[in-house]
Amino acid sequence: MITSQPSDLFQPGDLLNNTYRIEKLLGRGGTSNVYKARSEISGNLVAIKVLKQEFSGNEDFTVLMAREENIREIRHDAVVRYSENHRTPDGHIYLLMDYIDGPGLDSKLKQGPMDAADLLIICRRVAEGLKAAHARNIVHRDLSPDNIILRDGDPAKAVIIDFGIAKDTNPGAETIVGNEFAGKYSYAAPEQLGGNTDARADIYSLGALLLANFRGASPSLGANPMEVVENKQKPLDTSGVPAPLKQLIDRMCDPDPNDRLGSATEVLNFLDRVEQDPEAEKEPSALLDTAEATIIVQTPKASKPPRQAPITDPGKSDSKGLVLALVAVLVLVGGGAGAFFAGLLDPLLGPSYPVAQPYTLIVEKPKDGPARATGHMPSEESREALTALVDQTDITLASGAIGEDWAAGILATIKPLSDLQQWRLVVSDNQAKLSGLTSDSDLASALAAAFKDGLPGDLEGVAEITYRLPVLAIADVRGLVGGFEDCGALHVAPGTAGGGFGPKDAITVTGRLAGSEARIRMFDALRSLAGDRKISFDIEILNPALCVVETALPRAPVGNIDIAFSTGNDNAPNPSGRFFVGENPVIDVKLPATITSGFLTVSILDVSGNVFHLLPNLSRQENSIAGLREGTTGPLNVRVAYTLAESALNGGLAFRVDDSTLGKSRVLVLHSSEPLFAGLRPTSESAVGFAEALKENSARDANLILSMDSKILETALP
Known part of the structure; x- marks a missing residue:
């Protein structure tokens, strides 16, 4: 527990702005302190972030507070809600925020390892909050256990707090605290150390904190900055983490941001997939190198007979020996010495190059780059021939311990590789290794045949041509x-x-x-x-109005409550739910005998962008199932949209289709253990207003909803 000190700006019991009674200090930061307070007007708890006195006159920090206030545009229950900045009479700036009552993940970390199942729930909740923030181009940059609070201790109610160093990535926007490194080394993405930050950095940080809380210990990155930088380039150690949490963290925390799950949406899609099919936790990238997807053609160098010394015919002179003898004579007579050292005899003897030991060459074509060669070649002719086969070269002419056919072997190896997706030839003296990748089975077979006797020329080694099924990830x-x-x-x-x-x-x-x-x-x-x-x-x-509500609906299982349609004009059943202009749609909610308790909330989301609350509403407030049953047992039919004749008698809601509201509407039935929305909604409201009500009440209502059933009602011209 943090104890107040006399030097703190506010003390418990202080009244701020004649409204907020300070209850206690929640935390101290480098630039600000955070207090818990209660409104004396509403009784609601709030958190108050107060800029320290020494920074109150610094425009950079006042801008920071103002920018943090602007993050209030992010409207999601998994993101702390900001209010606005105020200034006390003596010049102190403070920011009002929601108070989140519950333990932070940092305190859970100190208590020890957390269950993988709870961490998956937290991951979903935080990813949903990040999705909302990233949709407004706001990157948190400092996700860590101390910046996530579990409201009421519930993993499903995790809330992201402290956007104080968040970055606005909208074009032209200024970063709150600049582009330099921001965050905590233990949880920051590798690219953050160089000041590069986008939404993928938040994904990495979320994965890293999930791993820390699973192990019950913060990551150990090394004893000095160099070790931190080096370790950040390595994958996180997820050994011992159960599936699917392991696969999720591996995908979220790839050191290369391009190979990482690239968005909060992708994280949520991963979680959806493993919920629907627990066996689907392995991503394709983890499976592409299995025997089922990859064939390795490995061809060792075939044995060649040992190279024999040239056979000399006693009746014929060795031409090279004759040249050497001639050189010796020229040197002896004096004039030839100048010619030798001036290189005029190079056409006869060949040029003299420095010795390279070992004699190395790397020629490669990366997946997304040009073909390039670096190393040594034995002659100008061979260097020119190699340059014609690749895009970039850095070749030094040299002599070394290589066979006479070494250069010819290099060129013969490279020529058939141009159609491979990627390839690499590594040579040291006469030892060589060729690796390549293709999704063309015919090309893989052709190369396997070409290298079945080993690499050409004097090259000794193996060729590994990987045939990978053309799989779309x-x-x-x-x-x-x-x-x-x-x-x-x-x-x-x-x-x-x-x-x-x-x-x-x-x-x-x-x-x-x-x-x-x-x-x-x-x-x-x-x-x-x-x-x-x-x-x-x-x-x-559907339509935009329905979809506004669709994105705000709670996650709830489908129940066994049926929705039946009939036509009020002739009382005929209409199982298709399709009604034509002039017809009177009638809607009945059919409860099975097993549902005897709880409450029904029935609404129709109209194609025109309006929501009609059929049950309860101001004229029909009874929606408890016990009250609707009135002591009866067995299946129960609850009529929520009446015939025009019935409406005239009982005042219930009734509809007639006209040509101004054609399209799809949705009838929504929620079965809950307690009444929803903490009170009645108006009989009619906009889809946007209803969606906001769903979001604002989601934290309270989510645990009350037992099931959600719906059916589409469509209106059309005859």
Whole structure:
């Protein structure tokens, strides 16, 4: 517990702005202190962040406080809600925030390891908050256990706090505290150490703190800054972490941000996938190197007969020996010495190059870069021939312990590699290793045949040509699809190639969209990514008003409550839910005999952007199931939208379809253990207002909702 000191700006019992009674000091920071206080007007608890006196006159820090206030535009229950800045009569600046009552993950860390199941729940909740922040181009930059609080100790109510060093990545925006490193070394992404920060840094930090809380200990990065930098380039040690938490942390904390789960949406998609299919926890990237997906063609150097000394015919003179004899004569007569040292005899003897020991050469074509060569070649002719085969060279002419056919072997090895996705030839003296990757089975077979007797010339070593099935990573598909989510989550069914998509796999996307235009754009984008693979959509097109509410609906299981439609004009059942202009839709909620307690909340989300609360409402407030049953048992039919005739008698809500409200509406039935929304909603309100009410009450209502059922009602021209 933090004890107040006489030097603290505020003491328990102080009244701030004639409104907020200070109760205690919550924490001390480098530039500010945070207090817990209670409004004497409303009785609500608040947290008050007060800029220290020595910084109150510093414009940089007052701007910082103002920028932090602006983060109040992030509206999500997993993100602490800011209010506004105030200034005391003596010039002290303070910022009002929600007070979150519960332990921080830092205190949980000190208590020891946490359950993997709880950490997955925390991950989902925090990722949802990050998604809301990143949607406004705000990157936290300092996610760590002390900046996440579990409201009421509940992992499902985790809240991100302290955006004091957050970075606004909107074009033209200024970073709150500059572009330099911000955060804590233990949880910062590797690229943060160099001042590079985007949303992927928050993903890394979230994964790192999950690992720390699973182990019950902060990461150990080394005893000095150099060790910290070096260790940050290594993957985190997730040995002993159970699936799927291990796979999730591995994907979130890849040292290379380009190979990391790239967004909060991708993290949520991962969690959705493992909830739906616990066996789907392995990502394609972890499976591509298995025997099922990869074939390694490894061809050792075939035995060659030992090189024999040249056979000399006694009747013929050795031409090279003749040249050497001639040189000796020239040197003896004097004039030839100058010619020798001037290089005029190079055409006869060849030039003299410095010795390289060992004699090395690396020629490679990276996945996303030009082919390049670095090292030694034995002649100008061979260097020129190599330069013609690659894009970049840094070649030194040298002599060394290599065979006569060494250069010819290098060139013969490289020529057939141009169609490989990537390849690398590493040579030291006569020892060589060739590795390559292709998704073309015919090319893999051709190269296997070409090198079946080993590498050509005097090269000794192996060729490893990897044939990798042309698999499209499911993470790439989910990342693309996630960018089109405008009506709740879209789901991508895994393929057969370790969850990824092989050449003959179909890509199936399910979910809802706000309109047909988004569906067309998503299809076109997927077609560019998927190549010839079949694309299958099971997409329900709603409308923007419905989707505003869709994204705010609680996560709740489907119940066994049925919604039945009939036509009031003739009392005929209408199981299709399709009504034409002039017809009178009638809606009944059918409860099974097993549901005898709790409360019903029934609303219709209208195509026009309005929400009608059918039960309860101001004219029909009884929504307890016990009250609706009135002592009866068995199945119960509860009518919530009446025929026009019934409405005239009992004043209940009734509708008639006109041509101004054509399209899809949604009937929503929530079964809860207690009444929702802490009071009645108006009979009619906007979809935006209803969505805000769902969000504002989600922390309270989420644990009360037992089930959620819905059905689409469609209106159309006859």
